Amino acid sequence: MPRQMIYRYGEDRLSEAKVEGWFDPDRAQAFVEANTVTDDDYAQWERTGRGSIRGVRETLFHTDSGQWVLHRHHLGPSDCSPSTWELLPTDHQAVDWLTRNGYTEAVTRLLPDLPAETGPGRPEIGGRVQVRLGDLLPQVDQYADRHGISRAEAVRTLISAGLEHSGS
Structure with missing residues (x-):
């Protein structure tokens, strides 16, 4: 041809x-x-x-x-x-x-140098942890609303503050 x-x-x-x-x-x-x-x-x-x-x-x-x-x-x-x-x-x-x-x-x-495809959404920051908060959930949601952050971010912030307070 x-x-x-x-x-x-x-x-x-x-x-x-x-x-x-x-x-x-x-x-x-x-x-x-x-x-x-x-x-x-x-x-x-x-x-x-x-x-x-x-x-x-x-x-x-x-x-x-x-x-x-x-x-x-x-x-x-x-x-x-x-x-x-x-x-x-x-x-x-x-x-x-x-x-x-x-x-x-x-x-x-x-095409060996193509970057690997990533899925939609934010990449995982760490391992997933599932916790039942029971009666604490409304308080966590109120904290998140007051600070304009997501529930997940509120949980991370509160856990971090608790760990700092306990000296760990």
Whole structure:
């Protein structure tokens, strides 16, 4: 396959695509999507009268220079959109595509320096402790309200003050 022009599209994908350069697909590592629509699938749709169904076959390429190019080959009638070759601007988009298509080993092999994903919310500060406060709970909540802090922060503050007072 000859060199291929690659493009960058706007977020809305409606604006004009900008040429970003070129790459040689034969020299790049290709990852074919997991649930691809094959030419045989499309031929079967044609035979059963469902030929107007459009499909997209995607292949992600990792170039020699470390860039990611997504090829979308549109299947369908002749008026269907042409194939696109899009430069993915971030490694995270490539990671998302690779993960969705079952190439997790490629992520660890090709992108070893990516930071580990973190979940939503605040990171844990220490081990979780569950305590039943019983009749003390309303007093803790009042303390938290007076000081404009959360219940958890109030419990930590009160325990810290108690430990300082006891000399520990």
